[in-house]
Every structure is written in structure tokens, then in C-alpha cells.
Amino acid sequence: MWDLLKAVVLGVLQGLTEFLPISSSAHLRIFPEIFGWGDPGAAFTAVVQIGTELxxxxxxxxxxWRIASAWVRSLFQPEWRGHVDSRMGWYIIVGSLPIVVLGIALKDIIEKDFRNLWITATMLVVMGLVLGVADRVGATDKAINRMTMRDAVLLGLAQAAALVPGVSRSGATISMGRALGYDREAATRFAFLLAIPAVVGAGLFTLPDIAENDNAYGWGPTIVGLVVSFVVGYAAIAWLLRYVSTKSYTPFVLYRVLLGLATMGLLAAGVLTAA
Structure with missing residues (x-):
């Protein structure tokens, strides 16, 4: 029963933080450490991530479907090449390249050096402030159909910064989108669309982990964690897209800064270990 409860909590954390601009890697690193739960295992982590991918x-x-079909048509039918959806397909492909290239090139550094909790806590605060400034300073007159290749590259580079735990994939991309002048709904929607190849790619990359016996909770709680992460993740996407149509990112900024400072305090007090 205890393992089931832990699986539910971790499923909720994964579902919420994968898409809200508050960093899933930070939460899945900090909270199990605070609760003293230890590592749930590579297989559990890989399976629960599948929930948010779905x-x-x-x-x-x-x-x-609309973007993919328009993109494929544009390869064979010239009249489709200027269509907004076919261009969006190229923007997503090009924007996904930085996180793929850097993720492969820096794999060992990401898995070892970047997992230091001091780095995670610092990124929570710094990128929270960046999100707050970008949201207030950025213009709000550009819709997603005004996307350009230059913007897609810059948004892709911003997403790649999320390889550092604590940055947040959606938070970094949204911050860049706001700085480039996109309205909140456009910046958030493109952040989600751009995340699809990265999230699915990460899931495929971790599939071999499922075959391992490295699962601290067993398969019953693991499947429950997957279902919870799917339900919570779906709800988080729907809620955030509605929320940003009328409100700012200020609550997320405050939460990130407070969580980062609290984590620093716990590290300084010896309650948490950085490594």
C-alpha cells in the first residue's frame, strides 16, 4: 500500500510538472529526496514518463495530424509549401534539433554533473526570474501563425537549456516566446508542440530501462503511476492553455523562486544532500 501511495504521488508530480513551467526534473529530484524515498528505479521512471507522453x-x-499531413503534402505538392501547417512542421523539426544534438553530446554531464541539487535550485530561481521578466517585458501582438524559422531556432535553443535540471522545458521555451513578442497562448501552445518530439524521443530513449529489473515499487504501483501521470498531465495541458489566455505566469514565477530558495536552505542546513 505504501509503494502504491508513493507511485500516485510521483505520478501526480510527473503529470503536473512535465507541462507547467516549473521543471519536472527539479521536482522529481527534490521531493523524493525530502521524503526519503530514494530512487524508484529506472523502469518506474521510464514507465511513468510514458503517461505524460500519451x-x-x-x-x-x-x-x-493537421501539421504532419500538411508537411508530407508539401514534400510532393509545391502549392502546400507556403501553408502555415507545413511551415509549422519544419519549425518543429528544426526547433527540436538543438535538444537532440546537445542531449546526445552532453549525456554523461547531464546524468552526473548537472544532477547537483545546488545547480537545480539555482536554475529554479534564475529561470523563474527570466520567465517573469520575459512575461512582463515581451510584447503580446504575435500569434502562432506568425512564426518564422529564426524564431523556431531560438525557441529550440531555449528548449535545449532544459537539459539542465531546474530550467523547465516549457518554462524556457515560453520565456523565449514571450521575449520574441508572442502572446501567452501562442508561446505556450508552441512550447507544447515543440516538446512533442523531445518528450517522445526521451521516452523511446528510456524504453530499454523498462526491461531492467530496476523497479523499486513493483509493476502494480508502476502502472498506477503511469495512469495517474497521464490523467494529471492531460488536465495540466488543458488547464494551462485556458489559464494563460487571461492571466500571467506570475504564480509560477513566485513558486519557482520560493522552491529554489527553500531547497538552498535545506541544502545549507544539511537536510538535503547536493549529490
Whole structure:
């Protein structure tokens, strides 16, 4: 029963923090450490991530189909090459390259050096402030159909910064989108669309972990964690897109800064260990 409860909590954390601009890697690193739960194992982590991957694929299924079909048509039919959806396909492909290239090149550094909790806590605070400044200073007159290749590259570079725990994939991309002048809904929607190849790619990359016996909770709680992460992740996407249509990112900024400072305090007090 205890393992089931832990699986539910971790599933909620994964589902919420994968898409809200507050960093899933930070939460899955900090909270199990605070609770003294230890590492749930590579297999559990890989399976629970599949839940959020399914959430984003199902929520954006119509967008994915429309963009993918227009992109494929543009390869063979010249009249489709200027269509906004075919261009969006190229923007997502090009914007995904930085996180793929850097993720492979820096794999060992990411898995070892970047997992230091001091780095995670610092990134929570710094990128929270960046999100706050970008949201207040950025213009709000550009819709997603005004995306350009230059913007896609810059947004892709911003997403790649999330390889450092504590940055947040959606938070970094949204910050860049706001700095480039996109309205909140456009910046958030493109952040989610751009995340699809990265999230699915990360899931495929961790599939071999599922075959390992490195699962501290067993398969019953693990499947429960997957279902919870899917439901919570789907709800988080829907809620955030509605929320940003009328409100700012200020609550997320405050939360990030407070969590980062609290983590620093716990590290300084010896309650948490950095490594």
C-alpha cells in the first residue's frame, strides 16, 4: 500500500510538472529526496514518463495530424509549401534539433554533473526570474501563425537549456516566446508542440530501462503511476492553455523562486544532500 501511495504521488508530480513551467526534473529530484524515498528505479521512471507522453499526443492529436499531413503534402505538392501547417512542421523539426544534438553530446554531464541539487535550485530561481521578466517585458501582438524559422531556432535553443535540471522545458521555451513578442497562448501552445518530439524521443530513449529489473515499487504501483501521470498531465495541458489566455505566469514565477530558495536552505542546513 505504501509503494502504491508513493507511485500516485510521483505520478501526480510527473503529470503536473512535465507541462507547467516549473521543471519536472527539479521536482522529481527534490521531493523524493525530502521524503526519503530514494530512487524508484529506472523502469518506474521510464514507465511513468510514458503517461505524460500519451497525454500530450492525445491532447494535440488534431494539431499533430493537421501539421504532419500538411508537411508530407508539401514534400510532393509545391502549392502546400507556403501553408502555415507545413511551415509549422519544419519549425518543429528544426526547433527540436538543438535538444537532440546537445542531449546526445552532453549525456554523461547531464546524468552526473548537472544532477547537483545546488545547480537545480539555482536554475529554479534564475529561470523563474527570466520567465517573469520575459512575461512582463515581451510584447503580446504575435500569434502562432506568425512564426518564422529564426524564431523556431531560438525557441529550440531555449528548449535545449532544459537539459539542465531546474530550467523547465516549457518554462524556457515560453520565456523565449514571450521575449520574441508572442502572446501567452501562442508561446505556450508552441512550447507544447515543440516538446512533442523531445518528450517522445526521451521516452523511446528510456524504453530499454523498462526491461531492467530496476523497479523499486513493483509493476502494480508502476502502472498506477503511469495512469495517474497521464490523467494529471492531460488536465495540466488543458488547464494551462485556458489559464494563460487571461492571466500571467506570475504564480509560477513566485513558486519557482520560493522552491529554489527553500531547497538552498535545506541544502545549507544539511537536510538535503547536493549529490
Amino acid at each position: 497525454a500530450v499526443l492525445i491532447y494535440f492529436r488534431k494539431d499533430i
